[in-house]
Amino acid sequence: MQNLQKYLASEFEMKSLGDLKYFLGIEVARSKHGIFLSQRKYTLDLLAETGMLDCKPIDIPSEQNHKLGLYPDQVPTDKERYQRLVGKLIYLSHTRPDIAYAMSVVSQFMHSRSEDHMGVLMCILRYLKVTPGKGLMFCKYGHTDVEGYTDADWAGSVINKHSTSRYFTFVGGNLVTWRSKKQKVVSRSSAEAEYRGMTQGVCELLWLRRLLRNFGFGPQKPMDLYCDNKAAIAIAHNPVQHDRTKHMEVNRHFVKEKLDAKIISFPFISSEYQLVDVLTKAVSTTVFLNSLDKLGLRYIFAPT
Incomplete structure (x- = not known):
């Protein structure tokens, strides 16, 4: 860090302000528990x-x-x-x-x-x-595993019946990226909607894997992408071309290629534990609060 600061100072005028505390409206707090x-x-x-x-x-x-x-x-x-x-x-x-x-x-x-x-x-x-x-609280959990959760609401739009894909990704047990994106075409089944969402989740995990390797480390085992739709998982594993998947052939081959290379794995997760529900729909207060706790959201200003 000192060498980098000296190099930057030789190129243009600068000074070190110490540990980051406030930047563009984002406040940073550090403690023995982690970074908030x-x-x-x-x-x-x-x-x-x-x-x-x-x-x-x-x-x-x-x-x-x-x-x-x-x-x-x-x-x-x-x-x-x-x-x-x-x-x-x-x-x-x-x-x-x-x-x-x-x-x-x-x-x-x-x-x-x-x-x-x-x-x-x-x-x-x-x-x-x-x-x-x-x-968001970022803690040290002693590992650098990369995993994700993906889900989709089938025909959720009341305007044009397009589905919306959502995903969360975690690195080392900490939430790092999340996204909610409406799909470009109408899905003809819930499995198709989930599979398209799974493809977006795979792309995000591959990007994180590449980024971490550029930093000098990366996942040493297949990255888990949790999905609560058994039909979508079956399509990912089945190399046989079915009539119902011909119209999404590119997505199917892309996912199968990463699966065969043991870069990705697709464990099934019950809808009860599907964290992405808070990005997919408006849920009950109990489900909402439980999911936020698992995502690492904290309120450190609450009175003790």
């Missing part, structure tokens, strides 16, 4: 700006079984305010995967927003009021 990332000040400033500091808090960021979509009788809302608020909440989700699903929903209506869509944004702000300093 949060955006507490950013969240409080956002609540103050929107006049929600004194709002009534709620336990989850979105309602279960919501049917948010585009309807002919919807009442439009202020475009500039809606888009600005969505943008700020998207930046907040860098350390708050707990609001990632709700943000993936409201960000689909940036150009056709309504009072109902704005109401969901207000629900997210009311949720943030509960724990503005919640963030």
Whole structure:
């Protein structure tokens, strides 16, 4: 590190500010337990700006079984305010995967927003009021295993019946990446939707594997990608071309190639333990809170 600092100082004027504590709204705290990332000040400033500091808090960021979509009788809302608020909440989700699903929903209506869509944004702000300093905890678990969880909601979009793929990836037991992405085509079965999501999860794990090896270390055994759909796992293992998988032949061969090379493995996981559900749909308060604890989200500012 000292040699790097000397080299950079020879190229341009710079100085060392010591350990990172605050950068672009992200706060960094260190202790014997690990490294904690949060955006507490950013969240409080956002609540103050929107006049929600004194709002009534709620336990989850979105309602279960919501049917948010585009309807002919919807009442439009202020475009500039809606888009600005969505943008700020998207930046907040860098350390708050707990609001990632709700943000993936409201960000689909940036150009056709309504009072109902704005109401969901207000629900997210009311949720943030509960724990503005919640963030990600990175601990040392004594290993560098890479694993992921993948899931998809079949025909979840009320607008065009497209499915949405979601995944979480962990390195050394710590959550490092997550994503929620709508699939480009309509899936004709839940197995197909899950398989397309599995392909995206494989790509993410391969990228992490390459990145870690560039740093001088990487996974020495197959990376586990947990899936709760037995049909999708069976398609990944079966080399026989079935009629129902011909239309996704490229994805099937890509996944099978990595499976045969023992780079990836696909253990089955019960839906009860599927962490990605918090990115796939609005779940109950109990499931939501249990999943956040397993994902490594903590609230270190809570009174003891």
